[in-house]
Amino acid sequence: MNNLQKWVQTIKISWKRYTAYRLNFFLQIIGPSLIFFFIKYNLWSSIYSGEEGLVIKGYDFNQMITYHIWSFVVAQIAQGHTALNLSIDIRMGRISSYLIYPFNFWEFHTASFLGFQILQLGITCLSMTVFSLLGILPDFTLSGMLYGISACLYVSLFWYALQYFTGMLAFWLEETWILRVILQVITVFLSGAVIPLELFPEAVRSVLEYTPFPYLTYYPIKIFMGAPVDMLNFYGVITIWLAIFTAINSYLWKRGIRLYTAAGM
Amino acid sequence: MIITKDLTKKFVSYKKEEGMKGAFNSFFKREAVEKFAVDHFDLNIEQGEIIGLLGPNGAGKTTLMKMLTGIIVPSSGTVEIAGHSPWKREKDFRKKIALVMGQKSQLWWDIPSIDSFKLLQKYYEIPDARYNEKINMMGELLNVKDLFHVHVRKLSLGERMKLELMASLLHDPQVLFLDEPTIGLDLVAQENIRQFLKDYHAQHNTTIVLTSHYMADVQALCPHLVLISGGKKSYDGSLEKFENILGHKKSVYFTFNQCIDKTDDFWKTQDVLFSENCDEVELKLDDHEIREVSAAILNKFPVVDFHTEKMPIEKVMKKIMENPEILSGV
Numbered sequence: 001m002n003n004l005q006k007w008v009q010t011i012k013i014s015w016k017r018y019t020a021y022r023l024n025f026f027l028q029i030i031g032p033s034l035i036f037f038f039i040k041y042n043l044w045s046s047i048y049s050g051e052e053g054l055v056i057k058g059y060d061f062n063q064m065i066t067y068h069i070w071s072f073v074v075a076q077i078a079q080g081h082t083a084l085n086l087s088i089d090i091r092m093g094r095i096s097s098y099l100i101y102p103f104n105f106w107e108f109h110t111a112s113f114l115g116f117q118i119l120q121l122g123i124t125c126l127s128m129t130v131f132s133l134l135g136i137l138p139d140f141t142l143s144g145m146l147y148g149i150s151a152c153l154y155v156s157l158f159w160y161a162l163q164y165f166t167g168m169l170a171f172w173l174e175e176t177w178i179l180r181v182i183l184q185v186i187t188v189f190l191s192g193a194v195i196p197l198e199l200f201p202e203a204v205r206s207v208l209e210y211t212p213f214p215y216l217t218y219y220p221i222k223i224f225m226g227a228p229v230d231m232l233n234f235y236g237v238i239t240i241w242l243a244i245f246t247a248i249n250s251y252l253w254k255r256g257i258r259l260y261t262a263a264g265m
Numbered sequence: 266m267i268i269t270k271d272l273t274k275k276f277v278s279y280k281k282e283e284g285m286k287g288a289f290n291s292f293f294k295r296e297a298v299e300k301f302a303v304d305h306f307d308l309n310i311e312q313g314e315i316i317g318l319l320g321p322n323g324a325g326k327t328t329l330m331k332m333l334t335g336i337i338v339p340s341s342g343t344v345e346i347a348g349h350s351p352w353k354r355e356k357d358f359r360k361k362i363a364l365v366m367g368q369k370s371q372l373w374w375d376i377p378s379i380d381s382f383k384l385l386q387k388y389y390e391i392p393d394a395r396y397n398e399k400i401n402m403m404g405e406l407l408n409v410k411d412l413f414h415v416h417v418r419k420l421s422l423g424e425r426m427k428l429e430l431m432a433s434l435l436h437d438p439q440v441l442f443l444d445e446p447t448i449g450l451d452l453v454a455q456e457n458i459r460q461f462l463k464d465y466h467a468q469h470n471t472t473i474v475l476t477s478h479y480m481a482d483v484q485a486l487c488p489h490l491v492l493i494s495g496g497k498k499s500y501d502g503s504l505e506k507f508e509n510i511l512g513h514k515k516s517v518y519f520t521f522n523q524c525i526d527k528t529d530d531f532w533k534t535q536d537v538l539f540s541e542n543c544d545e546v547e548l549k550l551d552d553h554e555i556r557e558v559s560a561a562i563l564n565k566f567p568v569v570d571f572h573t574e575k576m577p578i579e580k581v582m583k584k585i586m587e588n589p590e591i592l593s594g595v
Contacts, residue, residue, distance in 0.1 A: 002390050009387040013373065013380055020375035020416075097371045099336050102359040103388045258338050261276065 006103050007111045014115030029080055029120060030127065037072045040194065041065065057198040064196075066138040069131065070148075070224040071193050074217050076124040077152035079159050079187075081116055086167025087176040090260070099257075106164075106253070113160050117153070141226060148224035151234065155216055158238050161245040162212075168249055171256030192218030212241040266440065266472045267310040267333065271342035274303040274328050274496075302328040304496035305342065310489075312439075313470040317477070317487030317504075321586050325496040326476045327444065333474065334364050334442055347439055360389055363433035367445035371429060372417045378428045379413040382435060389436035396435065403431045407461055423454030430458065434465065443475045447482055459485045480579040492585070492592070499585075499592045508577040510591060511584060514549035516577070519562055520570040521545070531565060 018025050048054050048061040059067065086109065089095045098105040131137035140148075166183060170176050188194060190213040197205055197218045208214050215238050222229050280296040303325045310316055320326050331337040332344060335351030335358065344351055349358035365371070372381045386396045404410040407427040417425060426446065433441065443462075447455040459482060466473060466486075477483055483490065483504070490507050492500035500507060514536070524543040535558070536549040550558055555573070562568060574580065585591055 002387075006387045009384050013376065013384050016376045016380055017373060094369075096331075096336050096364075096366075096369070099354060100334060100359060100362070100364050100371075101385070101388050102356040260337060 007107070007114075010103070010108060010111035011115035011118070014112040015119060017112075018116060018119060026123070029123060030076070033072050033075045033080075036075070036193075037068060040068045040071075044068070057196070059196060059198070066225065067196055067221060069136065069138055070221040071217060073124060073128060073148075073224065074152055074155075074220045075193060076127070077117075077121060077149065078155040078216060078220060080120045080124075081113055081156065081160055081163065086164065087170030087173075087180075090167070090170040090256075091174070093261070095260070106249075109164070110160070117156055121149070121153075138225070140224065144224055144226045147231075148220060151220045151223050154235065154238055155220060158212065158242045158245070159216065161242055161249060164249050165245055165252070168252040168256055171252070171259050187213060187216060190214075191216040192221070212238070215241075266312040266314070267308060267344075267346050267474070269306055269308040269333075269342065269344045272303060272306040272308070272329070272332060272339055272344050273301065273341045274325075274332060274337065275340040276300050276302055301496045303332065303339075303493075306493070306496070306498055308491065308498070308501070310472060310474070312472055314489055315466060315473040315475065315487050316489040316491055317475050317483040318491050318493065319476070319483065319582065320493040324494045326493055328496075329493065330364075330442055330444055330474070330476065334362060335359070360436060361439045362442065363436070363438035363440075364442045365429050365433045365444065365446050367426065367443075367448035370417065370425065372425070372432055374418050375416065377414045378417055378420075378432070381417070381432060382413075385432055385435055391436055399435055399437075400431075403434065406464065407431065407457070423450050423457075426450060426454070426458060427461075430461065437469065438471065440472045440474070443473065443477075445477050446475070447477060447479055455479065455481070462486060480582060484578050494585075494589055499589065504578065508581060510581050511577075512549070514551055515555065516574040516580070517548045517550050517555060517559065518572055518574075519546050519548070519566070519568050522567045522569045525566055531561070 044061070044064050047056075048064070054060070056064070086095075095105055098108055101108075128137055162183070163180075166176055166180050169179065173179070190208060190211070192214060197208065197214055200208070215234060219229055219234055223234075276299070278298050278300065280298055306325075306329060318326050318329065328337070332339050333346060333351060335354045338352040346358070347361050349355055349361070351358060351362075372378050373384075382396075382400060385391075386393075391399075400413075401410075404413065407430070409424065409427050409431070412420060412424055412428065417428070420428070430446070446462075447458050450458065462473070463486060465471065473486075475482065475487060488504050490500065490502065490504055491498060492507075521544045525546075527539055527543055532546075538547040540546070548558065559571065563571075
């Protein structure tokens with residue numbers, strides 16, 4: 001009971017912290033995805049403008065744009081949380097405070113993440129409403145929407161574990177931002193956020209099935225689009241990856257904290 | 266309350282060679298350099314004591330403090346605080362201690378301090394009634410009640426420090442660690458913090474470990490001093506004994522309105538030091554001599570000012586830093 005109160009209060013505080021600079025917060029979470037969407041829109045428009053009625057691997061122009069509008073929604077909910085920067089906390093010795101409080105470092109960050117996620121979901125619903133008013137939100141069914149959102153929320157947990165992992169590496173590495181950028185770029189490409197996975201060579205696709213990447217963007221998009229997706233498989237695979245990274249993170253924390261020097265205290 | 270035995274922390278760093286070639290070489294073959302930040306340190310602090318942990322920069326104070334609070338894990342040796350090993354970081358242990366760092370804010374920067382307090386209330390599971398009582402009491406004592414709703418980043422350093430102290434004391438810790446709590450504060454703010462700590466200690470009998478480079482803090486608060494240099498303990502004893510390391514005599518200073526005669530017979534019987542332009546002297550006097558000798562000087566010479574040393578501890582520290590061997594005989 002007491003522990004729940006700690007989580008709830010941390011979430012409340014995280015809202016205050018995130019919204020301390022409202023405009024900045026808003027631009028930060030919606031700006032990059034919006035820009036990314038317009039780049040992709042232009043890219044695909046020019047590809048499709050070459051030939052009337054072009055269909056690429058089953059996608060005509062409208063379907064491709066639909067795919068990318070859902071991709072925007074997925075990126076918002078599932079991979080919105082990139083602000084997490086454990087590495088700076090570790091390197092600058094800022095985690096000392098959390099080592100003193102009777103509330104663990106991971107609990108604090110995870111609660112903040114949940115707080116962020118709740119805010120983010122609200123903002124995504126708001127942007128979908130705007131899209132809908134502008135008439136560019138693709139058709140959807142209520143069940144498709146609910147399945148899609150829950151799939152994205154589950155994926156966001158895995159995405160968080162992955163971010164946490166790169167942060168933990170700061171115990172050993174002086175700088176981790178390059179790693180995070182590499183991870184970001186690879187993810188964007190291999191998860192189907194730029195090019196739908198149907199356009200990848202068959203061999204590459206079958207290898208990708210064994211990685212978490214398609215589950216980050218491609219499958220959630222398909223769920224929103226109402227395409228048949230094996231839900232049991234989807235949740236099963238993410239659960240396994242989530243468990244693996246949680247175990248690694250917990251191991252890294254235990255090893256890392258022994259190396260921690262709390263620079264400057 | 267706090268017992269350490271052979272407590273040691275060893276850091277390993279790698280030598281970096283100069284230039285591109287050096288960087289290339291050290292990429293493949295690194296030379297490890299071991300440094301003992303804290304070296305076989307024994308300490309015994311009783312419940313309710315205030316101890317001042319002193320030492321020059323880089324002596325190992327902060328490393329010791331980090332081991333005592335459980336932030337870093339010792340390389341060897343044992344440490345026990347209120348029956349716990351800090352490095353295990355059990356929740357029970359964490360509820361018993363508090364740490365205030367003058368150089369680092371623990372309050373969340375972007376929100377008002379009252380929000381941080383509420384969060385800490387939940388973390389430390391402080392009952393509402395107790396929490397409200399503490400907030401009111403300390404808020405009044407420190408005169409910061411108006412600041413509770415101001416964003417922390419907008420506060421002055423002195424204001425923030427008071428709130429940091431409040432935050433650390435909400436849960437009635439048994440042991441309070443203060444790492445340079447008055448650093449960068451103006452004289453009035455320093456004095457306020459000292460007075461608050463004194464009053465708080467008198468009421469709660471909290472065990473306090475304090476590090477500071479301001480000898481005024483130490484003199485006002487710490488009857489027990491521990492000096493660390495090069496990771497080793499070089500002094501552990503009372504403030505009084507520490508002040509007398511250079512001898513029991515007090516320094517008394519006289520300033521004259523003109524150069525005086527150094528060869529005067531009066532000075533021959535005294536332990537005296539003249540300033541370069543001979544208008545100032547420093548005398549080393551025993552307590553019982555002060556009255557008599559001072560009266561004689563006041564009568565005989567054109568004195569415009571005189572004073573005794575206000576903080577002998579400052580002088581002792583300075584001498585020790587210049588010449589650590591002084592302590593070998595203590």
